[in-house]
Amino acid sequence: MADWFRRNGEVLTLTLHIQPGAKRSELAGLHGEALKIRLAAPPVEGRANEALLKFIAGLFDVPVRQVELKQGGQSRHKVVAITGSTVDPESLLKT
Numbered sequence: 001m002a003d004w005f006r007r008n009g010e011v012l013t014l015t016l017h018i019q020p021g022a023k024r025s026e027l028a029g030l031h032g033e034a035l036k037i038r039l040a041a042p043p044v045e046g047r048a049n050e051a052l053l054k055f056i057a058g059l060f061d062v063p064v065r066q067v068e069l070k071q072g073g074q075s076r077h078k079v080v081a082i083t084g085s086t087v088d089p090e091s092l093l094k095t
Contacts, residue, residue, distance in 0.1 A: 003033035005089040012060070012082045012089065019076070020048040025055045027092060034077065035089075049073060053080070059092060060085035 006013045017031040022038035029036055041051035049069055057064040062085045072078030 002090065004030060004035045010083050012085055013070070014056070014080045014082070014089065016052075016072075016078045016080060017076055018048065018052060018078055025051065027059075029093065035092075046073075049078075052078070056080055056082065060087045 004015045015034045017034040017036045019028070019036065019038045020041060020043040022040055024038070025040045026038050027035065028038050037052065037055065039048050039051050039055065041048040053064055053067045053069060057067045060067070060082050062082060066083045066085070068081045068083075070079040070081050
């Protein structure tokens with residue numbers, strides 16, 4: 001089983017490594033035990049976190065209100081919880 005996500009009932013928890021200030025937002029594969037995401041948003045005044053939550057909501061096909069930043073508000077290393085998604089996290093790496 002992958003180390004970068006856990007499913008507990010309805011809740012999916014992801015461990016992420018974020019690279020803000022990229023040309024575009026995209027998945028960048030695995031970075032150690034975390035999923036690496038490049039974000040187009042700058043790391044200014046929470047804008048990268050906001051962009052991250054929207055990006056994750058889009059990937060997992062849920063409204064943004066069902067995505068919550070659990071850890072790492074000021075860090076590149078973040079933990080995000082997603083409620084009610086039926087998307088398999090492993091399938092994201094196959095694209």
